Amino acid sequence: MRLAEQLLKANNESRDALHVNDRGYSYQQLLNIANNIMGRLSQKTRSIGILSYRDITYFASVYGCATSNRTFVPLGVKFPIERLVSIVQQSALNTIVVAQQYADLAEKLSLHLPDVTFIYIDNTESEHYATPPESLEPCENNNIAYILFTSGSTGIPKGVPISLENLQSYLDYMTDYLKLTPQDRVSQIFDPTFDLSIHDMFVTWLSGACLYVLPEAAMFAPGKFAKKHEITVWFSVPSTAAIMAKIGMLKPQAYPLLRYSLFCGEPLPVELARKFQLAAPNSQVINLYGPTEATIACTHHIFELEREYSHSYIPIGTCFSHMQMALNAQSELLISGKQVFSGYLNNPTKTRDSFDVIDGRRFYRTGDIAKYNHLNELEYVSRLDDQVKIQGYRIELSEIDTLSKALISNPLVQSIAYPKGAPQFIALFICGQADKNIEQQLMTSLKSKLPSYMIPKKVLWLNDMPLNSNGKIDKLALYAMLEKE
């Protein structure tokens, strides 16, 4: 059975599907709102952009796309205009659904996108019955469930189209693995442009459970929200848990109702997993791993409280049973199987470089270096390139460098993510006489091109850029300078 049919079958009618901005929506209400929104599209529209942020319009639009086999592209409301324009053009969207609250942003976008139709949705869209839109038959050139964009080293965001088959394959495995029930109350913390939010929505709705959307102010300290709403399934990046630990929100037994504590997006420190396990003693703490290109996640490891872990981070674990993994000569982790996407949007060169063929089978090259431990579990080691993750967001440092070099016409620029291993911010080193004006102009331009998590927090000017024996910029020396700061 396909996703659209499965979702409609799991539609639990009078039970709540969604709790957002202090109100609950039943499955029937969610479907009615979704149908009303879809009813405003032209029948032939196969894909839409959604300009909204974790509100009823956003969730209902996704639900509507999924139940009628349409492609959705989440548009980050905090992204700079230039980036949004690039995303819309690359995805060849001709329709964007806009929550009324973001009408101003849509107006600005429309100046750059004269051929795109903007459909404004009031967050009080009718909950009354609406005729379902014509469900589109997935066909060869329209089998895409969603497209997400990640940082690209050239300065242009890379589109990752995930097909219905990719998504279905993930969801079949995950719903069977977790076996959520209609009684479950699931946290929704992830940003819509992050694929872990796709897990939140569909795993919940396929199980007839209810999704609880954390209000923005509670996002980084969600303890109280989890208690108040008796959350049973937790899913966040480890950084969120680390903040909770720091401000006294991970006391032993604090969350006895949690059945699952899921983490993904960054390495999970053993100490943190232990703290979370003690705070949520009745839950399984599970570390998930996977690149966006292989649909949300493809390995898992269940934390064991009594076990002595040999490293300071939890293993990424074992591969999902329907997927295959291999390590190449450089110990780069390769992934094959139904969850792996077919290639980047309009980028055959990048696609070719991202795959290896072994024994006739196509493997996606993750760029992650990994190794097997003595229990045959995978451990993440490091990156092959200069991609870093801050709070789970993928960042190509070379994207920041390429843009900065061009903006200030200075080839000696180097960004690094600090501290090494578990970075929290980006520092930018510029070779030359310190110049506050240039620095300010640079920051303003970067902010107009990059999402906020990619903006350097510190700028340091150096008279000489330290070089290593190969004549390359000595990043270790730059780390050492930051240590002293």
Next chain:
Amino acid sequence: MSLAKNIEETIYQTLAEKHSDDVINTINKDESLITTGLLDSMDFITMLMNIENTFDLDIDFEDADPVAFTAINGLVKLLSEQQNA
């Protein structure tokens, strides 16, 4: 100067490193610094750790409401109460 005043001053110092006087003068002390985008979550935590060290406090927000404690007034109140506890 009272602890509350000192903490408030530290918060304003952090904000001054990131924003111009014009912005700072218009801050509503009862509005979340995070929802208004004046600080991101990492900035906020760094500031908290800084306050914890400077004033030798043990921060415990177990049951605190994030909407309240990310605003200047809420944060100052919560931290001064913890000192007295």
